[in-house]
Amino acid sequence: MIYTLQGKKNEINRQSLIIDIFIWAFLILAALFILAPTIFMFTASLMPANDILKMPYRWFPKGFYWQNYWQGIRGNDGSFIYIRNIFNSLVVALAVSATTVIFSALAGFGLAKYYFKGRTLVFMLIMATMMIPFEAIMIPLYLVTTKLGIQDSYAGLIAPFLVNAFGVFLMRQYFITFPDEILDAARIDGASELMIFRKIILPNSIPAVATLAILTFKAQWDNLLWPLLVVQSEEMKTIPLYIVKFMGEKHTDEGAMMAVAAIASIPILIVFFKLSKYFLGGAALYSSRKG
Amino acid sequence: MSKRIPTYSIERKKARWGWIFVAPTLIFFSLFSFYPIFNALYTSLFKKKLLSLKPPDFIGLDNYIYLLKSPDFWNSMRATVVFTLGTFVPLLIFSLIFAIFIMSRKRFQNFFQIAYYSPAVLSSVVAAVIWLLIFDPRGLGNQWLNLIMNTPGIDHKWLANSVMVQMSTMMVYFWKYVGYFTIIFIVGLAAIPHSIYEAAKIDGANDWKNFWYITLPLLKPTTILVSIISMLQCLRTFSTQYLFTQGGAPLAPINVITLNIYYTAIRDHRIGRASAMSIILFIIMLLFTWVQFKSSRADEISY
Numbered sequence: 098m099i100y101t102l103q104g105k106k107n108e109i110n111r112q113s114l115i116i117d118i119f120i121w122a123f124l125i126l127a128a129l130f131i132l133a134p135t136i137f138m139f140t141a142s143l144m145p146a147n148d149i150l151k152m153p154y155r156w157f158p159k160g161f162y163w164q165n166y167w168q169g170i171r172g173n174d175g176s177f178i179y180i181r182n183i184f185n186s187l188v189v190a191l192a193v194s195a196t197t198v199i200f201s202a203l204a205g206f207g208l209a210k211y212y213f214k215g216r217t218l219v220f221m222l223i224m225a226t227m228m229i230p231f232e233a234i235m236i237p238l239y240l241v242t243t244k245l246g247i248q249d250s251y252a253g254l255i256a257p258f259l260v261n262a263f264g265v266f267l268m269r270q271y272f273i274t275f276p277d278e279i280l281d282a283a284r285i286d287g288a289s290e291l292m293i294f295r296k297i298i299l300p301n302s303i304p305a306v307a308t309l310a311i312l313t314f315k316a317q318w319d320n321l322l323w324p325l326l327v328v329q330s331e332e333m334k335t336i337p338l339y340i341v342k343f344m345g346e347k348h349t350d351e352g353a354m355m356a357v358a359a360i361a362s363i364p365i366l367i368v369f370f371k372l373s374k375y376f377l378g379g380a381a382l383y384s385s386r387k388g
Numbered sequence: 389m390s391k392r393i394p395t396y397s398i399e400r401k402k403a404r405w406g407w408i409f410v411a412p413t414l415i416f417f418s419l420f421s422f423y424p425i426f427n428a429l430y431t432s433l434f435k436k437k438l439l440s441l442k443p444p445d446f447i448g449l450d451n452y453i454y455l456l457k458s459p460d461f462w463n464s465m466r467a468t469v470v471f472t473l474g475t476f477v478p479l480l481i482f483s484l485i486f487a488i489f490i491m492s493r494k495r496f497q498n499f500f501q502i503a504y505y506s507p508a509v510l511s512s513v514v515a516a517v518i519w520l521l522i523f524d525p526r527g528l529g530n531q532w533l534n535l536i537m538n539t540p541g542i543d544h545k546w547l548a549n550s551v552m553v554q555m556s557t558m559m560v561y562f563w564k565y566v567g568y569f570t571i572i573f574i575v576g577l578a579a580i581p582h583s584i585y586e587a588a589k590i591d592g593a594n595d596w597k598n599f600w601y602i603t604l605p606l607l608k609p610t611t612i613l614v615s616i617i618s619m620l621q622c623l624r625t626f627s628t629q630y631l632f633t634q635g636g637a638p639l640a641p642i643n644v645i646t647l648n649i650y651y652t653a654i655r656d657h658r659i660g661r662a663s664a665m666s667i668i669l670f671i672i673m674l675l676f677t678w679v680q681f682k683s684s685r686a687d688e689i690s691y
Contacts, residue, residue, distance in 0.1 A: 116595075120489050127486065128503045131563065134518045135506060137528060141521065150526040200413050207409025211402050219410055226421040228677045232624055232646045233670040234424035236653050236662055237431065241424070257420050260413050290405040319511040321627045322646075326654065337513040337627075344517055345634060351521055358514045369509045373502050376509065377571050 135362075142166070142359040146350035165356035173348045178331050179357065182339040188251060189335060190317035193258045194310045200260035201309060205268025206298055210280065220269070227262045232322070239326045253327045254335070258317065264309050271305040272298065308375045311368065315376075318365055336361045425670065432664035438657035451664035461665070463640060464648040467554070471644055472622040474558045479618050480611070483566050487573030488603065501574065504567030512564065516631030519560045523547050529556075547632065550641040557642050560628050565621070569614050576610030577603070616680040620673055626650070645669050 136156070141149045142165050143158040170179050208220050238257050239248075247253040275298070283293050299306070321337040328334055334342070343349055343357055369376055432451050436444035455461040490500045507515065522528045523546035534540050546556045580603065588598055626646040633639045633647070643651075645665060653662035 120492060124486070124489050124493070124500055127482075128500060131504055131507060131567065133528075134515075134522060134563065135510065137522065138514070138518045149521065150524055152526055153531055154528055200416065203409045204413035207406045211406025211409065212399070213403035213406040216406065219414060223410075223413065223417060226417050228674055229421050229425050230620075230624055230670060230673050232626065232649060233666040233673075234421065234428060236649070236659060236666060237424035237427035238420065239653075240427075240659070259416050259420070262417075265413060290402075290408075294409075315509065319513075319627075321511075321513055321630070322650070325630075325650075337511060340513045340517060341631065341634060344520075344631070354517060355521070358517050362510050362514050365509055365511070366506070369506065370502070373505075377501060377505060 138355050138358055138362070142352065142355035144352055146352045149351045149355070162352060165352040166360070168350075168353040169343070169356035169360060172343070173346050176331075178334070179339055179343075179360075181332055182334045182336055183360070185251075185254075185333060186318060186335040186337075189254045189320075190314045192251070192255050193317045194313045196255070196259045197261060197264050197313045198306050198310050201264030201268045202299065202302065202306065203294070204260070204265045205270075206272050206294055208265070208269045209272035210275070210277070223262050223265050225262075231257075235322065235326060238323075242327055248327045249329045249333050251333075254324060254333070257323065258313075258320075261313075264313070267305060267309055268302070271302055275301070304375075304378075307372070308378055311372060311375045314368075315365060428663045428666050428670075431660055432667050434660045436658075436660040436663075438653065438659050440657075444660065447660070451661050452668075454661065455664055455668070460643075461648070464643050464645045464665075467642055468623060468625075468644045470554060471558060471561075471625060471642070472619055474554070475561045475622045475625075476615060476618040478558075478562055479566055479569055480615055482562075483569035483573050483614065484607075484611070486566065486570040487577055488599070490570070491574060491577050501567075501571060504570050506567065507564045508568045510564070512627035513631060515560055515564050516628050516635075519556070519563075520547070520632065520635045523556050547635070547637040550638060553632065553637045553641050556637075557625075557628050557632060561622065561625060565618070569618060572614055572617075573607070573610055576607050580606050612680070612683045616676060616683075620676055623669070623673060623676070 137154075140156055140158055143161050143163075144155075144165075145162050148155065148159070170177065172178055204223070208216060208223075242248045242253045242256065245253075247256065279297065280293055283297055288296070319337070320335070321341075324335045324338050325341075328338060331342075340357060340361065344354060431444075433446060433448060434444035435447045435450070486500075486504060490497055490504075493500070510518075525543045525545075527546075529546050530542070530544055533544055534542055544552060546552050584602055584606075585598060588602060593601070624646060625644055629642045629644050629647050630650070632642060639647075646669070649662050649665045649669070652658050652665065
């Protein structure tokens with residue numbers, strides 16, 4: 098009796114060991130597949146073009162072929178416009194992050210902590226904008242921008258993204274649990290509503306603010322469609338537009354192309370590895386948005 | 389009565405501040421969301437050319453009728469639907485498997501989450517140029533596939549063949565977003581109380597039964613959420629297809645609806661027709677959102 102039980106237990110152990118090994122192998126293989134293209138970009142950015150498309154691909158560059166980076170930054174025409182384009186992307190992404198955080202926090206606070214007639218309607222209207230895909234309104238927006246004469250400028254690049262419904266929702270959810278007693282205590286002490294917002298609400302909402310700022314920054318860093326519509330001049334292009342242009346040029350070789358892509362990715366990857374909890378938290382927050 | 393007056397004025401003051409706080413956002417949305425969508429609806433009823441000075445002609449529903457008869461539009465619908473289905477089904481299945489496997493590990497949970505999520509951080513333009521090189525005839529795509537299928541020296545025409553180029557765009561999208569949805573599933577899994585599994589263990593359930601009778605049913609809201617979000621995202625795909633056609637891939641197989649809107653408006657200058665397409669896209673997405681709303685209401689789970 099004891100022996101058979103022991104045998105059965107061994108069998109179960111062996112079975113679970115096999116499953117265990119299978120899961121590890123699966124996860125590691127998947128990780129390799131997912132990481133490979135990024136690693137490919139970085140290794141290829143350090144190789145001369147002939148080596149990149151050699152079969153089989155050599156994952157370790159022989160030396161560091163820094164000329165790719167020089168070529169990428171210099172551009173095929175030697176204008177160094179990429180530096181200006183990176184700067185543009187930074188300006189747009191930072192400005193949009195700042196306005197999104199401020200307006201979302203204000204609106205979220207107003208919706209969470211103040212009772213006024215039509216509050217639910219206002220909230221519903223703001224949430225309804227989530228259902229309007231940007232792709233459906235880009236043409237009217239483009240026409241408005243040209244009418245206002247702000248196409249091909251920072252104002253034109255930034256204007257349609259000053260605030261978004263997801264941000265308002267996020268901040269509202271965050272503020273709703275904030276204790277009313279603290280706000281009332283501040284009011285009794287004579288604080289104005291704006292002071293309450295600045296001195297109590299904002300300092301106490303750093304995690305939500307950071308999450309929203311990072312997600313907004315990332316989305317703008319990635320934005321291709323809108324700049325493609327409003328930007329005409331080389332000086333006002335953002336990183337995605339530069340990459341598209343660089344790719345289309347005859348003299349671009351694969352190494353320089355990967356160097357340009359790597360330069361565009363390094364800042365955001367550093368931010369990601371440093372602040373991964375906000376990225377991962379952001380995905381989680383997004384998933385809870387139905388409330 | 390006289391006692392209530394001060395409270396009343398405080399309430400009024402607070403109400404005013406509430407309006408002041410939401411006003412900037414509300415004004416913004418009126419100008420940059422509601423006005424444009426009504427404008428698109430309005431423009432879609434006109435024959436309007438970009439840069440043309442003559443006033444647009446009112447043509448009623450002609451733009452819509454034209455589109456419904458146009459093979460080019462139906463090709464775009466086909467490309468969009470194929471892309472959406474072909475991307476979101478693998479996304480859903482693999483992100484669920486990844487999430488369950490990662491959660492079953494005692495170590496390296498964080499490592500796998502960060503590794504799987506990392507492509508989502510890269511911009512979609514960067515993703516497209518990396519994969520364009522991978523799909524080069526001499527690139528890694530052929531090398532890998534030939535290694536797996538043991539077919540040395542065969543070119544699978546990742547970007548040239550009309551079926552393969554659709555697969556290629558799906559693969560880029562899958563690669564980029566599978567980690568994102570894995571995280572959402574992990575959050576859903578983490579919300580299932582451990583006590584349920586312990587109770588099941590006492591009742592003699594094994595891992596497989598646990599998964600089938602506990603995890604999967606309790607994950608239903610997350611699963612619905614992931615499918616809707618990923619479908620909505622896939623319907624809006626633009627960058628990958630745009631970059632691929634810029635990189636020399638044929639347009640027709642991957643001419644998704646957003647790409648078609650862009651080309652109709654910017655290259656062909658047909659603003660009215662492009663607006664009509666925008667409105668159709670909007671209606672499709674509205675339907676999906678409505679389904680999401682319905683299903684998330686019906687599936688509230690309390691533990």
